[in-house]
Amino acid sequence: MNKVKIQEIKSNQQSKYEEIIEYLKQDDEYWLENDKWDLTEEFFIGKTIGCVRNINFSNIANEFLKNELKFYFVYSFKEKLLKHSYIAKLATTLNQFSNFLNNNYLNYKSFRNIDKDKFQFKFKNYLVSVGFKMSDNGIINSMEMNNIPYVLDFIKDFYDDREETEKDIWYSKNIKGAKIPASGANHGNNNTINFNKIPTYYRETVKRYLKTIITKKSWNHCFQILNNLNYFFETFYSNGYTDEFIENLSRQDIENYLYWLGNDYKDKNPTYRCKFISYIRTFLEYIQMAQYNKAPKNEVIFLMFQNDIPKRELNKDEVKKAKFIPEPILKQLDNNIMDLDRPQYIPIYILLRETGWRGTDILNLRYHNCLEQIWNSKEQSYNFYLCGEITKTSISQLKIPIRDKVAEMVQKSIDKSKASSTEENNPKKYLFNTYQGKLKGIPLNKQALLLTIKRLIEQKDIRDINCELYHFRLHSLRHTRAKEYVEQGMGISIIQQILGHQSLQMTVHYATVSENTLYEKWKSTEDLDLFRVNIETHELQQVVLDSEDRENLIRYEYVKKNLDAVRVPFGVCFKASKIPCKQQMNHCLTCASFCTTTENVPEYEEEIARVKTQVEISNRCGRELWSEKNKQYLNILEKTLEKVEKHKLVHKNNKSREDS
Known part of the structure; x- marks a missing residue:
């Protein structure tokens, strides 16, 4: 040669x-x-x-x-x-x-x-x-x-x-802070985001937009957004539109797009088609609000309407079936899990059951920092905590208590990983690592765990109520654990922290209880009689009103007991149950339906201390985005606490619920 x-x-x-x-x-x-x-x-x-x-x-x-x-x-x-x-x-x-x-x-x-x-x-x-x-x-x-x-x-x-985000092809491994699972993107091709199909005139605009979300949303989500943008541009250009068409978009143009989309994907369901509209609308709204020089001149709210987006189809029966693992099935799985034909997956299953964490978060555990002992002043002893990074919700280090027996199992896995790991076969110190072969240096495969459990189900003949072999979904363990937390009486805010949820609304979605537990909790609540209320007049009886603040607090307790208030961290939400929560991606503290009192002061103080620690950890780990988010949250907490200490009771609507 x-x-x-x-x-x-x-x-x-x-x-x-x-x-x-x-x-x-x-x-x-x-x-x-x-x-x-x-x-x-x-x-x-x-x-x-x-x-x-x-x-x-x-x-x-x-x-x-x-x-x-x-x-x-x-x-x-x-x-x-x-x-x-x-x-x-x-x-x-x-x-x-x-x-x-x-x-x-x-x-x-x-x-x-x-x-x-x-x-x-x-x-x-x-x-x-x-x-x-x-x-x-x-x-x-x-x-x-x-x-x-x-x-x-x-x-x-x-x-x-050049910097990766200045190029026309972005590789996930070169983007600092990219939210990609430890085991990689969901498909090999998805490890890159390629802008070469975007017309040259709009390419820098799209790259600038993706740069704003590339560390906030998952890598696979960003990949999908770009695919939808590719279709958007390709459709308009192939139908005679040219450069500057976005700046001059009219409602008629959007109606044309909806028509073309309907024809191109007439065989696809609404869930598939909706993203070609919702992602585009979000893109146009953002570049308009951020005043990009190539943004639409007309307001996007007059271009794309909410009812343009097809409603996603969800088979409620299937969702319900997949959500929780029935108790008889769960017991069989727990009792037989030690018989898995691939023993390396046993501790992963046990941690999924113990914590309720996502499979990707368990697989992302590192052997050098995943187990800690923290002093418990009340019990005068050290308790074991599992420590991990929750990438989806940007929590740099989440610590949750685990039982001593589980901690012992984790320690054995740590010892085994340390003994087997080198800089060559496990440079990132994964607790559940692949040590040889083509996948060397990345965590064990989640799909392989599912297949292993499927074989166990076949071997042990574990069947559902219809006498069919049980269909197992790994995420069902997360829902199931959340349900167990609720049935054991754990507060919803504590469950939110353990599961690593960004919003309380998501935790509520997970936190369902069985019908029997629901009845028992309802019955015990009915037995409470903190205040005697005249049902006909709706007036409180035998209460001494010492002050205006005292009267406000009593009216507040009346609402808690007799209306549809829901307990949330630091207070009570007065939102009607049929109204969707507009604060899903924010905090209840900023919601107009939120009410809080001096009884919540200890919660504020504890949460402020926790968030300050989270800020320190984020700064230490170089997670600037996470640090900034936690600082914003900390600012809201401190301002709300100041108002509570000053006014005793804070309700943003300034109106008692029973008067409305």
Whole structure:
């Protein structure tokens, strides 16, 4: 093989090209020294895929382009950007691609120097000349045309030394604070966010918008948002619209879009279609409020209406069935869990049952900081706490108590992980790590846990009420644990903290009790008689009114006992049960239906101390966004406490509920 002449490469490309050469020297320089790669090699895929065994680069005459193309394949394989089956399919396209490169780009030093549009035009003409069929709308539907040219995007991005968010392709691992599960995105391709399909005129606008949400929403959610934006732009441009169409959007234009969407996805359900409208509306609203220079001139509220968004379809029976694990099923699972045929998943199941945390949060535990002992002054002893990062709700370190037996199990897992881990096989110190193979260095697989439990269900013949093998969903353990917390009498605000929920409304959604428990709690409440109330006149009897403050407090207690008030952290919510909570993503403290009194002062003081600690942890961990959110929350707490101490009772409506 001819040796690559590094000195011939332009100075601004030389160091990056040297990186490519060094990368290809992995696995004893197999990738660099060989032009024919064997998929069955142990360090490669390890087997043939379909009828494909080899990837053959030997026909590419240009050494520079050949090495860059090799780098694209190896990097995509090692970073799991492409499925193995997809890599094999790409291998079958190299014959035509090689001939095309030899005929048109023999003297180029890098794919970086090739214009993509001209490249695709030439490649399309070449494929037609060798017998590929073109559709009436000028499209060649083939792997050769639709996929291989993306190597240009990959190489151009590799040579680009700008900040990741300034580039046209964002890699999740290069975005600080990106919210991606420890086990990776939900699909290999989703590890990148590619803006190249966004029209050049609007590309920087879309990138600026995604930059504002890339660390707030999950990576997969951002990936989906961009896909919907791609459709939005493609639809308008393919129907004759040009640059500046967003600035001049009218209601008629949106009605056209709704019509096109309805035709393109007429076979899809409303749940699928609604995102093509709601995500676009959110995008347009934001760039208008933020005064982007390419925002709509007309108010978005007059362009897109709420009833434009199809209502999501939810099968209530299926949701209810999947929400909680029936008690008889749960007992069988708990009693037989030690018989799992893959013992490494046993402690994961036990922690899911013990905590109610999400599967991704358990898998994200680190062996060096997941278990702590905290002094309990009341019991005069140390209690064990499980400590972890809750990525979905931006909690940098959540600590919850666990039983001694569970803590003992966690300690054994810690000892085992420490003994098995090295910087090479577990650099991030995962408690439940994969130590060898292609997934080395990432946590055990959640789907594999489900399959393991499914085999246990089959083995133990665990059946539901219809005598069918029980269908198990991992998230059902979270709902089930929340229900257990409620039935054991735990306060809703404590459950919110244990589960790591952002809003109390979400906790209420989880916190359902069984019918028997519901009756028992209702009965015990009915027996209470804190105040005697005349049912006919609705007046309190035998109460001494010492002051105006005292009268307000008594009226407040009357509402708590006799109307539909709901207990929330620091007070009581007077929202009618049928009205949706507008504060779902905020705090009840800012809600007009919220009421609080001096009896809640200890709660404020405890919460303020906790949030201050959270701010310190966030700053220490470099989580600036989390620190800022907690500071905002802290400010609300301190101001509310000041009002409570001054006025004794605070109700934003300034009107007693029984008068309304």
